[in-house]
Amino acid sequence: AQKVTQAQTEISVVEKEDVTLDCVYETRDTTYYLFWYKQPPSGELVFLIRRNSFDEQNEISGRYSWNFQKSTSSFNFTITASQVVDSAVYFCALRLNLGSQGNLIFGKGTKLSVKP
Amino acid sequence: ETGVTQTPRHLVMGMTNKKSLKCEQHLGHNAMYWYKQSAKKPLELMFVYSLEERVENNSVPSRFSPECPNSSHLFLHLHTLQPEDSALYLCASSHSARDRANYGYTFGSGTRLTVV
Numbered sequence: 001a002q003k004v005t006q007a008q009t010e011i012s013v014v015e016k017e018d019v020t021l022d023c024v025y026e027t028r029d030t031t032y033y034l035f036w037y038k039q040p041p042s043g044e045l046v047f048l049i050r051r052n053s054f055d056e057q058n059e060i061s062g063r064y065s066w067n068f069q070k071s072t073s074s075f076n077f078t079i080t081a082s083q084v085v086d087s088a089v090y091f092c093a094l095r096l097n098l099g100s101q102g103n104l105i106f107g108k109g110t111k112l113s114v115k116p
Numbered sequence: 117e118t119g120v121t122q123t124p125r126h127l128v129m130g131m132t133n134k135k136s137l138k139c140e141q142h143l144g145h146n147a148m149y150w151y152k153q154s155a156k157k158p159l160e161l162m163f164v165y166s167l168e169e170r171v172e173n174n175s176v177p178s179r180f181s182p183e184c185p186n187s188s189h190l191f192l193h194l195h196t197l198q199p200e201d202s203a204l205y206l207c208a209s210s211h212s213a214r215d216r217a218n219y220g221y222t223f224g225s226g227t228r229l230t231v232v
Contacts, residue, residue, distance in 0.1 A: 004158075025206075033191065035220055041205060042204075042224040042225055043125075043225040043226040043228070044120075044206075044224055044226065045206065045208070045221075045223035046223075047220045047221070047222070050220050074208070093153040103161045103164070104159075104161070105158075106158045107158060108156065108157065108158050109158075113157050
């Protein structure tokens with residue numbers, strides 16, 4: 001069975017702190033895709049990043065960075081020097097390579113609150 | 117504006133009412149989805165439409181009835197709902213159901229539904 005676990009339900013930090021959001025996934029497939037989405041208070045899910053299972057290279061995009069470790073089935077997300085605008089719920093998701101089938105399997109999300 | 121527009125943003129309905137949620141995208145996507153987001157639960161996929169044909173129905177009760185008249189519009193018709201159906205209903209689209217792994221989804225802002 002496939003599963004995504006985001007153990008941190010809520011995290012609260014003060015502006016300019018670094019924060020890491022954890023994501024652990026389960027799958028027996030060798031080909032799969034991992035995603036992070038941000039859901040601000042307005043409700044829409046905003047795509048942040050996609051990684052495929054063959055690419056373990058870590059990625060940095062501005063203040064955002066992602067650490068993909070197949071050995072521990074983790075795809076953690078770090079925000080450096082957090083800002084109030086980073087406050088949102090962040091979802092990690094897994095998708096298998098099943099052609100026309102295969103859906104995004106979401107974790108329960110981590111609510112991040114960044115206080116001034 | 118995310119490219120996927122959902123109306124209404126908020127809806128309160130009685131258990132005997134009939135209402136419809138609307139989703140519209142002009143991104144040239146061929147696949148559209150309905151997700152349900154309840155408090156403290158992972159996002160649940162309800163329906164998948166690919167090229168206007170329903171390809172997935174994840175054991176959703178018949179009081180939820182989707183309709184996809186064309187590749188740009190998706191509806192969710194609601195009737196005789198229960199209070200536990202109160203949730204955020206998110207619509208999403210992708211280039212195709214087959215390619216959603218590569219391109220991810222574009223989500224709308226959702227309809228916050230309250231059943232009283």
